[in-house]
Amino acid sequence: MSTILQLAGVTKTYGTLTALDRLDLALPAGRYVSLLGPSGSGKTTLLRVIAGFEEPDVGSVTIAGRRVDGTPAHRRGIGFVFQNFALFPHLTVEKNVAFGLENGEGRTMAAGEIRDRVRAMIDLVGLKGLEGRGVAQISGGQRQRVALARTLVTEPRLVLLDEPLGALDANLRMRMRDELRAIRERLGVTFLHVTGSETEALAMGDTVIVLDRGRIGQIGDGDTVYNRPASRAVARFLNCYNLFDGSLEGAAFVSAAGRFPVAAPERRPVCYGVRYDRIAVRDPAAAPAADEVRIEGAFVASEYTGASVLSFFALPDGRLVEVEDHLSHRAPPSYEPQRRYGLVWKRDDALLFS
Incomplete structure (x- = not known):
């Protein structure tokens, strides 16, 4: 061409x-x-x-x-x-x-x-x-x-x-x-x-x-x-990724939000990203599967955008995690304000940035 x-x-x-x-x-x-x-x-x-x-x-x-x-x-x-x-x-x-x-x-x-x-x-x-x-x-x-x-x-x-x-x-x-x-x-x-x-x-x-x-x-x-x-920088501008600063320690990425298990990266990462719509919200008592990563957050608020709902969860360090639920096949989710939930995603869905 x-x-x-x-x-x-x-x-x-x-x-x-x-x-x-x-x-x-x-x-x-x-x-x-x-x-x-x-x-x-x-x-x-x-x-x-x-x-x-x-x-x-x-x-x-x-x-x-x-x-x-x-x-x-x-x-x-x-x-x-x-x-x-x-x-x-x-x-x-x-x-x-x-x-x-x-x-x-x-x-x-x-x-x-x-x-x-x-x-x-x-x-x-x-x-x-x-x-x-x-x-x-x-x-x-x-x-x-x-x-x-x-x-x-x-x-x-x-x-x-x-x-x-x-x-x-x-x-x-x-x-x-x-x-x-x-x-x-x-x-x-x-x-x-x-x-x-x-x-x-x-x-x-x-x-x-x-x-x-x-x-x-x-x-x-x-x-x-x-x-x-x-x-x-690209992930941040796309406005659909939760980004966590931290560092690699052994087989985990360590940030203020917790320790996230990772596969061996090619270069040492300083940032960990997971897309809003890759995160599932579960009862805090539910244990994650072997290939999943889990943190806890308290529900703050939701925004209805038409085709999806964007929900905000506060972590213990005060930062917000955003979760997107697409509505094409199910009703909008309902969460209780200030109640804690498990936020879970597949380990392979995360991205590491050096």
């Missing part, structure tokens, strides 16, 4: 802040790539460096085999979809979509060809019949499609999407996830979708990149990133 984007040793600083730190990255062509990371991890800076809105202090940016750092943004062959859509309020849907073809540098396309391409793109993104509407007369989801069509009609090799669903309500976000993937697949162009939502990134990306303090924390498919996070 060919590479559409290559970054080598890219560093970007703002005074004493290092936003990107010797970052290396290669993106395959024809994929939907999600770029995930907490606030301040460098996501937006990375997108701006790729697009040409910022230049790296050190390193190179190569797109489709051509080095482009130092090249103006409008000459990089990249499309950019902004979170706020950045549409022209005085233009119709059709004129917004046509803008890049009519006003781009060196454009010599005939008016009839522009019209045909614009109409075909409007049809592709599901806006047929709205060509003459002003952008203030259409919904948020439709404006998002206009912004996407305006970018795609210029036939970029790479499309950068900066939190493209952030301005939409929850129902629209869910629908636009599927539509964005379908449009990308029909056109075969590479999408690099930046988001702060782990759910959105995992649901949409063929490839998921987790950015951590200006460097790549992990690259993989969604299943690998979710089930086998590469580091404590």
Whole structure:
């Protein structure tokens, strides 16, 4: 598979802040790539460096085999979809979509060809019949499609999407996830979708990149990133792992919460993680099986999220352990406040981070 984007040793600083730190990255062509990371991890800076809105202090940016750092943004062959859509309020849907073809540098396309391409793109993104509407007369989801069509009609090799669903309500976000993937697949162009939502990134990306303090924390498919996070930082950001600090002593990981038996790790761990939905809640008198790990906690509260219930248990040292119960096959659990329960998980479900 060919590479559409290559970054080598890219560093970007703002005074004493290092936003990107010797970052290396290669993106395959024809994929939907999600770029995930907490606030301040460098996501937006990375997108701006790729697009040409910022230049790296050190390193190179190569797109489709051509080095482009130092090249103006409008000459990089990249499309950019902004979170706020950045549409022209005085233009119709059709004129917004046509803008890049009519006003781009060196454009010599005939008016009839522009019209045909614009109409075909409007049809592709599901806006047929709205060509003459002003952008203030259409919904948020439709404006998002206009912004996407305006970018795609210029036939970029790479499309950068900066939190493209952030301005939409929850129902629209869910629908636009599927539509964005379908449009990308029909056109075969590479999408690099930046988001702060782990759910959105995992649901949409063929490839998921987790950015951590200006460097790549992990690259993989969604299943690998979710089930086998590469580091404590990645696991913490996924917001679905209980993490315990401690150290290895013999055949056990020792933390303030207790001693957890482990298989011999390849490297000495300093953190132990178990996913919320891997923990079972039992009567405190029930003994664990030979392949299980058990601690005790007092029930504090639960949060109902629709498809699941998240329950919080306080350990003797005061920290909270979170337990997720999926509701697809059973009723919501009921726990007594302040009562102690056994919190049990399979030893092999735990992860160790060095």
